[in-house]
Amino acid sequence: MPNILSVRNLNYYYQDGDTRRFILRDVSYDFERGRFYVILGESGSGKTTFLSMIAALDTPKSGEILFEGVDIRRIGYENYRRNKAGMVFQSYNLIPYMTAVENVLVAMSITQNKLPADKKETAYNLLQYVGIDKAKANRTVNKLSGGEQQRVAIARAVATDVDLILADEPTGNLDEETEAGIVEIFKSLAHDYNKCVIVVTHSSEIAAQADEVIRLKKGVFLNDGQFSG
Amino acid sequence: MNVFKRGLISIVRRPGKSAILFILILVLSNIIAGAISVKNALVNTENAILEKMGVEVTIEYNWLDITDATPSITPEMVETIGQSEYVKEYDYSTTYYMEARGVKNYYSDYYYDGNGSFTITGGRNTTLQDVRSGDITIKEGRTYTREEIESGAPVLLISDKVAQLNDLSVGSSVTFLYTLYDYSDIVYRKYAAEGDFDIPVLPIEPWEPKVIKTFEFEFKIIGIFSAKPMRYTDWNGNIVETDSPLLNTFYTVNKAINACINEIRKEAQAAGVPDNIYINTAAVFILKHPDYVELFESQNKQHLPKGLVFKNNAKSFESIRTPMANVEWIAEIVMWVAVGATVLIISLLVTLFLRDRRHEMGIYLALGARKGAIVTQILTEVLVVALIAVTLSVFTGNLLASNMSATMLENQLTEEQKNETDGGRDVIPFSDIGISSSKSIGILPVPIEEEDTGRITTEDVMEMYKVRLDLKTVLFIYLIGMGSVLISTLVPIIYTLRLKPRQILM
Ligand SMILES: Nc1ncnc2c1ncn2[C@@H]1O[C@H](COP(=O)(O)OP(=O)(O)OP(=O)(O)O)[C@@H](O)[C@H]1O
Numbered sequence: 027m028p029n030i031l032s033v034r035n036l037n038y039y040y041q042d043g044d045t046r047r048f049i050l051r052d053v054s055y056d057f058e059r060g061r062f063y064v065i066l067g068e069s070g071s072g073k074t075t076f077l078s079m080i081a082a083l084d085t086p087k088s089g090e091i092l093f094e095g096v097d098i099r100r101i102g103y104e105n106y107r108r109n110k111a112g113m114v115f116q117s118y119n120l121i122p123y124m125t126a127v128e129n130v131l132v133a134m135s136i137t138q139n140k141l142p143a144d145k146k147e148t149a150y151n152l153l154q155y156v157g158i159d160k161a162k163a164n165r166t167v168n169k170l171s172g173g174e175q176q177r178v179a180i181a182r183a184v185a186t187d188v189d190l191i192l193a194d195e196p197t198g199n200l201d202e203e204t205e206a207g208i209v210e211i212f213k214s215l216a217h218d219y220n221k222c223v224i225v226v227t228h229s230s231e232i233a234a235q236a237d238e239v240i241r242l243k244k245g246v247f248l249n250d251g252q253f254s255g
Numbered sequence: 256m257n258v259f260k261r262g263l264i265s266i267v268r269r270p271g272k273s274a275i276l277f278i279l280i281l282v283l284s285n286i287i288a289g290a291i292s293v294k295n296a297l298v299n300t301e302n303a304i305l306e307k308m309g310v311e312v313t314i315e316y317n318w319l320d321i322t323d324a325t326p327s328i329t330p331e332m333v334e335t336i337g338q339s340e341y342v343k344e345y346d347y348s349t350t351y352y353m354e355a356r357g358v359k360n361y362y363s364d365y366y367y368d369g370n371g372s373f374t375i376t377g378g379r380n381t382t383l384q385d386v387r388s389g390d391i392t393i394k395e396g397r398t399y400t401r402e403e404i405e406s407g408a409p410v411l412l413i414s415d416k417v418a419q420l421n422d423l424s425v426g427s428s429v430t431f432l433y434t435l436y437d438y439s440d441i442v443y444r445k446y447a448a449e450g451d452f453d454i455p456v457l458p459i460e461p462w463e464p465k466v467i468k469t470f471e472f473e474f475k476i477i478g479i480f481s482a483k484p485m486r487y488t489d490w491n492g493n494i495v496e497t498d499s500p501l502l503n504t505f506y507t508v509n510k511a512i513n514a515c516i517n518e519i520r521k522e523a524q525a526a527g528v529p530d531n532i533y534i535n536t537a538a539v540f541i542l543k544h545p546d547y548v549e550l551f552e553s554q555n556k557q558h559l560p561k562g563l564v565f566k567n568n569a570k571s572f573e574s575i576r577t578p579m580a581n582v583e584w585i586a587e588i589v590m591w592v593a594v595g596a597t598v599l600i601i602s603l604l605v606t607l608f609l610r611d612r613r614h615e616m617g618i619y620l621a622l623g624a625r626k627g628a629i630v631t632q633i634l635t636e637v638l639v640v641a642l643i644a645v646t647l648s649v650f651t652g653n654l655l656a657s658n659m660s661a662t663m664l665e666n667q668l669t670e671e672q673k674n675e676t677d678g679g680r681d682v683i684p685f686s687d688i689g690i691s692s693s694k695s696i697g698i699l700p701v702p703i704e705e706e707d708t709g710r711i712t713t714e715d716v717m718e719m720y721k722v723r724l725d726l727k728t729v730l731f732i733y734l735i736g737m738g739s740v741l742i743s744t745l746v747p748i749i750y751t752l753r754l755k756p757r758q759i760l761m
């Protein structure tokens with residue numbers, strides 16, 4: 027069985043007059059199910075750029091991204107986003123005037139993946155799983171704390187029953203205690219639900235929890251190997 | 256949760272923004288609706304007036320160009336010209352002069368006993384030209400019917416004054432008399448003048464010409480009319496009112512007069528004497544539109560013998576059309592400015608409105624929503640609000656427009672009429688133009704200034720001017736209102752959706 031996600035010779039650059047300023051240079055990597063990956067790197071090293079490529083929110087200049095061996099361009103970016111990958115943003119990106127459960131339901135109504143018949147029940151259960159009780163689930167999200175909002179965002183990312191969870195500095199705006207809670211969810215998703223979780227961060231605390239840490243430096247991946255738990 | 260439900264949630268959960276959008280669209284589409292309503296009302300009114308009045312073309316003698324060979328206007332000539340595609344309807348009237356047995360003429364200052372002579376004016380339409388122009392009004396009885404026109408029934412309408420003087424009423428009969436003489440036996444005494452030629456002066460034996468036949472034509476009175484007095488300015492500059500010369504006119508159908516004349520002519524021909532009958536035919540053509548005047552006249556010039564010309568009253572429409580055109584022009588400008596402003600303001604507003612939706616659209620894109628679905632959702636939100644606002648504005652705009660524009664139009668009309676009087680513009684009153692050749696036969700002074708009976712007054716226009724909601728107006732308001740909202744919503748949405756989600760979200 028092919029890896030859930032393989033990146034081959036990925037390049038990304040900004041054209042600066044005549045010169046190309048490379049952000050990612052020939053990046054290749056394989057990601058597997060059931061593992062929790064952390065990509066570490068300094069600010070401006072290209073972590074978000076990389077993540078937005080594999081989330082199909084942006085397109086690489088060259089190279090390919092394979093999902094279960096199929097180029098995501100063949101899957102179609104829209105289809106890929108809808109059915110294959112769930113994204114968690116640093117700034118949550120929830121729809122502010124909707125309730126937590128409505129936010130989750132929006133994603134569930136967009137995906138074409140087969141979901142349990144009772145979507146609402148599933149959404150509440152998922153929110154329960156990430157630590158949002160029913161009372162909070164029925165609140166419009168702008169009345170939730172940052173940590174709570176990020177939990178809702180994680181619930182939304184997994185609600186579509188995708189196997190690939192991507193997160194860009196998901197705890198960047200949160201305190202340490204909250205961060206620990208969120209990291210636990212990611213770990214659980216990888217280990218209990220066999221999902222491939224890729225988290226971009228510059229927090230070494232999170233990195234310490236990862237199954238695999240990748241360092242991004244000067245546009246290339248440096249594999250630190252496995253943190254032996 | 257489908258796109259429509261999402262759209263609805265968005266409207267309801269953000270009441271402030273929805274209200275601002277609603278009020279703005281309402282205000283702007285009110286202006287559009289008002290301007291469109293006014294414009295349509297003006298066009299409708301103008302058409303109604305043109306429909307009602309029609310532009311009239313008559314055939315007249317050109318006194319400068321007249322020769323012995325100039326024939327009189329014949330019914331055939333009128334029928335031919337009447338076939339023109341520019342003619343809505345036409346009418347002609349044969350006028351003759353006959354004695355009526357035992358009926359006295361009416362004169363305001365004197366009358367005499369014996370048989371009076373009367374002008375008999377024929378018609379071809381159930382509406383008498385002189386009724387149309389307001390010179391006479393049917394008081395009792397009726398006008399003639401289509402059947403009577405077709406058959407040439409000997410029916411008669413007489414004036415109330417003549418009826419009263421002669422004890423006549425609807426249902427009475429009037430007998431016209433005509434005596435055909437043979438003058439050939441009359442020998443004139445010839446005075447030998449100092450020159451070489453003789454001048455016949457007085458008849459010698461027999462003194463009277465020989466009577467060939469005395470014709471009697473019996474007509475039945477079906478209606479009594481009253482005639483509007485004439486006003487003119489006398490030598491001292493005083494306005495004097497006198498009886499209408501039409502008081503001694505009898506109205507009948509053309510064919511009835513022609514039947515009498517044909518009978519006389521036949522007899523004269525048989526007897527081999529000249530008939531000496533000169534009938535007068537006046538014709539009027541009502542055109543479908545005032546703009547057709549020149550086309551009509553050049554098309555039909557060929558049918559007019561030398562000495563006859565067309566005359567029209569197109570000019571008299573100017574006093575109505577100018578102020579209407581002014582208001583129409585203002586309404587048109589207001590409309591397009593409003594449309595332009597609406598598109599602009601709504602675009603700006605919707606762009607602003609969509610700025611905080613931009614992020615949301617990015618989220619939908621990141622979640623893999625189809626662009627079509629996102630467009631549908633946002634359009635649903637804006638268009639639902641716009642639809643309610645535009646629907647409301649159809650009524651409120653109409654209400655505003657009818658009050659404001661009516662005042663505007665009335666002012667314009669009053670202004671224009673004042674200018675006219677001041678500037679002494681040459682406006683032909685309608686009453687001068689219809690078939691009223693009989694008037695010139697009267698012995699009364701030619702009127703200098705007549706009251707403008709047939710002219711359209713400000714009141715007439717205002718009565719016809721109604722800002723109404725017809726289907727066309729409503730559809731146009733929706734088209735413009737919703738169209739501008741639609742376009743101004745689509746543009747910023749498409750602009751946003753063109754972006755990659757990363758550009759929006761990260
Ligand atoms: N539109 C752009 N034009 C030019 N350069 C850009 C543009 N967007 C980003 N960059 C540059 O690309 C590089 C990588 O940016 P990226 O957002 O991937 O960094 P990052 O590793 O996520 O940093 P951070 O930890 O601060 O989020 C940065 O040096 C940034 O300045």
Ligand SMILES: [Mg+2]
Pocket residue numbers: 073074075194
């Ligand atoms: Mg970043």
